[in-house]
Amino acid sequence: MSETFQLDGAAVPFEPGQTVMQAALAAGHYIPHLCYHPEFKPHGSCKLCTVKLNGRTTASCTLPAEAGLNIESNIEELNALRRTLVQMLFAEGNHFCPSCEKSGNCVLQALGYDLEVHATGFRHLYPDRPLDASHPDILLDFNRCVLCELCVRASSEVDGKNVFALSGRGITKHLIVNSASGLLKDTDIALTDKAMEVCPVGVILKKRVGFSQPIGARRYDQRPISAQALDDAPRQVDASGNCKTCEDAS
Amino acid sequence: MLPDNDTQFDASGQAWLDQLTARHRNDASRLLQILREMQERFGHIPQDAISRLAERLGIPRARIESVASFYSFLHLKPQGEYRVLFSDNITDRMLGNQALLEQMCQLLWLQPGKVSEDGLVSINTTSCTGMCDQGPALLINGRAITRLSHQRVQEIAQLIRNRTPMSDWPADFFHVGDNIRRGGLLLDNKLAYGEVLHTALAAGAQSIIDTVKASGLRGRGGAGFPTGLKWESCRKAQGSDHYVVCNADEGEPGTFKDRVLLTRQADLVFEGMTLCALAVGAKQGFLYLRGEYRYLLEPLRAVLQRRRDSNLLGESILGKSGFDFDIDIHLGAGAYICGEESALIESLEGKRGVPRNRPPFPVTHGYMQQPTAVDNVETFCQAALAVQMGADKYRAIGTEKSSGSKLISVSGDCAYPGIYEYPFGVSIREILQDCGAVNTRAVQVSGPSGVCVPESEFGRKLGFEDLPTAGAFMVFDDSRDLFEVARNFVHFFAHESCGFCTPCRVGTSMLKQTMDKIANGHGTQYDLNEVENLDRVLQTSSHCGLGRTACNPVLHTLKHFRPAYENKLKSLMFSPAFDLDGSLARARQMTGRDDAGAHLKETE
Numbered sequence: 001m002s003e004t005f006q007l008d009g010a011a012v013p014f015e016p017g018q019t020v021m022q023a024a025l026a027a028g029h030y031i032p033h034l035c036y037h038p039e040f041k042p043h044g045s046c047k048l049c050t051v052k053l054n055g056r057t058t059a060s061c062t063l064p065a066e067a068g069l070n071i072e073s074n075i076e077e078l079n080a081l082r083r084t085l086v087q088m089l090f091a092e093g094n095h096f097c098p099s100c101e102k103s104g105n106c107v108l109q110a111l112g113y114d115l116e117v118h119a120t121g122f123r124h125l126y127p128d129r130p131l132d133a134s135h136p137d138i139l140l141d142f143n144r145c146v147l148c149e150l151c152v153r154a155s156s157e158v159d160g161k162n163v164f165a166l167s168g169r170g171i172t173k174h175l176i177v178n179s180a181s182g183l184l185k186d187t188d189i190a191l192t193d194k195a196m197e198v199c200p201v202g203v204i205l206k207k208r209v210g211f212s213q214p215i216g217a218r219r220y221d222q223r224p225i226s227a228q229a230l231d232d233a234p235r236q237v238d239a240s241g242n243c244k245t246c247e248d249a250s
Numbered sequence: 251m252l253p254d255n256d257t258q259f260d261a262s263g264q265a266w267l268d269q270l271t272a273r274h275r276n277d278a279s280r281l282l283q284i285l286r287e288m289q290e291r292f293g294h295i296p297q298d299a300i301s302r303l304a305e306r307l308g309i310p311r312a313r314i315e316s317v318a319s320f321y322s323f324l325h326l327k328p329q330g331e332y333r334v335l336f337s338d339n340i341t342d343r344m345l346g347n348q349a350l351l352e353q354m355c356q357l358l359w360l361q362p363g364k365v366s367e368d369g370l371v372s373i374n375t376t377s378c379t380g381m382c383d384q385g386p387a388l389l390i391n392g393r394a395i396t397r398l399s400h401q402r403v404q405e406i407a408q409l410i411r412n413r414t415p416m417s418d419w420p421a422d423f424f425h426v427g428d429n430i431r432r433g434g435l436l437l438d439n440k441l442a443y444g445e446v447l448h449t450a451l452a453a454g455a456q457s458i459i460d461t462v463k464a465s466g467l468r469g470r471g472g473a474g475f476p477t478g479l480k481w482e483s484c485r486k487a488q489g490s491d492h493y494v495v496c497n498a499d500e501g502e503p504g505t506f507k508d509r510v511l512l513t514r515q516a517d518l519v520f521e522g523m524t525l526c527a528l529a530v531g532a533k534q535g536f537l538y539l540r541g542e543y544r545y546l547l548e549p550l551r552a553v554l555q556r557r558r559d560s561n562l563l564g565e566s567i568l569g570k571s572g573f574d575f576d577i578d579i580h581l582g583a584g585a586y587i588c589g590e591e592s593a594l595i596e597s598l599e600g601k602r603g604v605p606r607n608r609p610p611f612p613v614t615h616g617y618m619q620q621p622t623a624v625d626n627v628e629t630f631c632q633a634a635l636a637v638q639m640g641a642d643k644y645r646a647i648g649t650e651k652s653s654g655s656k657l658i659s660v661s662g663d664c665a666y667p668g669i670y671e672y673p674f675g676v677s678i679r680e681i682l683q684d685c686g687a688v689n690t691r692a693v694q695v696s697g698p699s700g701v702c703v704p705e706s707e708f709g710r711k712l713g714f715e716d717l718p719t720a721g722a723f724m725v726f727d728d729s730r731d732l733f734e735v736a737r738n739f740v741h742f743f744a745h746e747s748c749g750f751c752t753p754c755r756v757g758t759s760m761l762k763q764t765m766d767k768i769a770n771g772h773g774t775q776y777d778l779n780e781v782e783n784l785d786r787v788l789q790t791s792s793h794c795g796l797g798r799t800a801c802n803p804v805l806h807t808l809k810h811f812r813p814a815y816e817n818k819l820k821s822l823m824f825s826p827a828f829d830l831d832g833s834l835a836r837a838r839q840m841t842g843r844d845d846a847g848a849h850l851k852e853t854e
Contacts, residue, residue: 044607045752047751047752047792050790088756123763123827165310167312168749169321170745171759173749178311178312
């Protein structure tokens with residue numbers, strides 16, 4: 001019998017080393033998140049998964065699970081906070097959903113719908129972020145980048161390549177690629193890289209496959225992200241409660 | 251314009267770089283130090299040099315660009331031969347730095363933020379350079395010049411136009427005064443070099459920790475963590491190595507006490523660090539010196555060398571076998587966030603200064619994931635004094651929960667700006683009297699992230715019981731607009747946000763936009779509500795203290811000086827931030843027109 005903590009009044013079992021996010025998803029409880037990905041070490045930058053613990057707020061993806069914690073997540077105060085964070089991300093980049101290839105498959109858009117974000121709320125920053133179409137098979141549209149670092153992590157941790165990195169500071173922070181020319185064509189990226197799969201928005205795109213799946217039949221067109229995320233979450237796979245993905249991620 | 255791919259990195263440049271990296275043992279954890287030296291040599295980090303450096307260190311070039319772009323004093327594009335950065339703290343503004351910046355731009359024919367067409371000079375602003383007691387101040391190629399006046403600006407412009415090497419500039423330009431106005435147990439100490447170490451060695455490591463704990467000493471960097479407890483946790487933590495780090499990244503606008511301590515009491519700082527090394531069992535220490543204090547590097551290195559020669563550093567210190575400890579100085583490069591201890595450690599490891607997720611804390615997983623004691627410059631001095639005096643005598647000074655003395659950096663509207671040492675428990679009113687401040691409207695205690703105290707609360711006392719402070723004390727008299735004070739601080743936070751987490755990265759920029767909108771006369775009640783909304787988001791979800799305190803200046807001034815905001819508001823409930831007439835400014839500039847017909851009338 002494993003130990004448990006409380007999440008919105010429900011008892012959530014956890015294994016030693018798991019974070020609150022990992023344990024919650026594995027037990028079928030959804031906490032909104034964007035930069036967290038079950039296959040990578042959590043780093044807690046988007047702050048959408050912020051929860052309340054003894055009156056204090058903290059990111060749940062990096063919070064180590066402990067017995068007896070009493071955590072609040074699905075409350076209006078926090079959902080309002082998440083709504084504002086999503087608004088901030090929309091205002092920070094250049095997001096034009098109707099013309100975006102990722103529409104319907106985009107985590108930011110799906111979070112917007114699920115959290116009922118009805119307007120962007122802030123004055124748009126309209127940053128100048130040129131495309132990189134230099135690579136024969138891959139297009140980079142930096143306008144949509146939400147700086148989650150998943151491609152950075154995938155490329156270094158899984159692909160062993162370091163194709164991507166973050167440059168600049170503060171509001172000027174932006175994604176760069178690893179080449180003297182600054183262009184993707186001069187990096188060693190390959191279509192089979194993990195980094196090609198992880199972008200939650202529409203930055204890293206395969207050329208010549210755009211709109212092959214019709215809008216309306218896409219991932220988050222079918223079911224909201226809160227339901228989808230639980231399907232994707234690594235679950236306890238055997239009787240002993242061992243889950244390889246969770247262990248690798250912690 | 252200079253080409254992006256400049257020609258400076260030739261064969262001799264490459265040979266120099268190879269020597270440089272060899273001196274740093276081709277160690278990627280030395281990346282920031284290497285980049286800083288490259289910046290000094292080339293005036294920027296040349297593109298070709300990055301490729302070479304990546305090869306030598308065996309790291310991806312994107313990582314080098316990623317690190318270099320994080321620090322304000324490192325440039326990936328060519329800058330002027332003379333790179334001028336005006337300190338832009340509110341105290342510099344109050345002393346007229348904007349007019350001086352404009353004057354210099356006019357004299358040298360360029361716009362702020364741009365490089366002159368002949369590549370001679372670039373002029374911009376930077377965050378507080380720690381010279382508030384002798385501002386307005388600026389940095390030229392990393393060297394501090396204080397007490398700017400129109401005449402001095404004229405002289406500087408002349409020297410730049412004549413391409414006079416900076417080594418031939420008048421020495422008086424670079425004079426940095428200590429301005430010690432009031433001494434105390436720290437500033438007036440008469441300890442001989444090594445005296446405290448002798449005492450401590452006789453007593454032993456555990457006794458040092460016991461004394462520091464019993465003295466009630468708390469960290470002087472602002473947070474006030476009990477120092478003895480920190481050292482004890484570090485000593486007990488398991489690790490292959492233990493480290494001591496002195497945080498001399500004094501970036502909080504309005505603070506300059508560490509500058510004075512490192513000038514006047516460097517031995518006591520190093521003595522405190524060595525004491526800590528003995529207590530926690532460290533063999534290596536680092537002093538992380540903010541880039542703005544670059545001019546202190548050589549004098550501090552000389553002090554370290556003298557201490558090595560006197561067997562106060564190095565192997566078998568004071569003849570005690572097994573007591574080996576040495577100190578290396580790392581320079582920062584213009585990033586306020588590196589004052590946060592985990593960001594400082596990241597920077598020490600040659601990375602971007604992004605605060606880590608905590609726990610684990612540095613006492614167990616610090617530098618190179620090993621147990622590390624990070625303390626402020628003043629804390630190390632106070633620890634040495636506490637060990638020398640004994641816990642009881644030390645504890646008798648100050649108040650119950652805040653023992654000892656505190657250095658206060660006084661600047662702004664007062665007759666005698668400078669350093670004042672007081673026992674904890676001193677009231678704001680007392681300090682104002684001592685520094686000759688009259689008609690004071692408010693005092694900003696502990697910098698932008700601290701507290702704005704209005705006149706009605708001048709009876710409040712400095713100390714952990716009431717007003718904790720890292721030492722900044724900026725005085726504003728009744729001629730000052732507290733809205734402009736807050737706006738300056740908001741710009742500061744937006745500039746210094748590391749950009750890691752969404753709320754701080756975007757929120758500080760949104761806050762800046764909103765404050766600028768109000769300043770430009772477009773603000774409404776809606777914007778004040780927006781400020782409160784942003785504050786809630788920043789406070790509840792930011793990754794570190796920078797974001798969590800970024801709204802403080804606005805919230806405190808709104809609370810005490812609301813009319814300063816309200817008299818700038820339009821009566822409308824909402825006004826768009828988009829300024830139709832303002833957007834024509836570029837067209838006016840291009841056509842050289844500024845007549846009535848070139849302006850749009852706003853409809854009320």
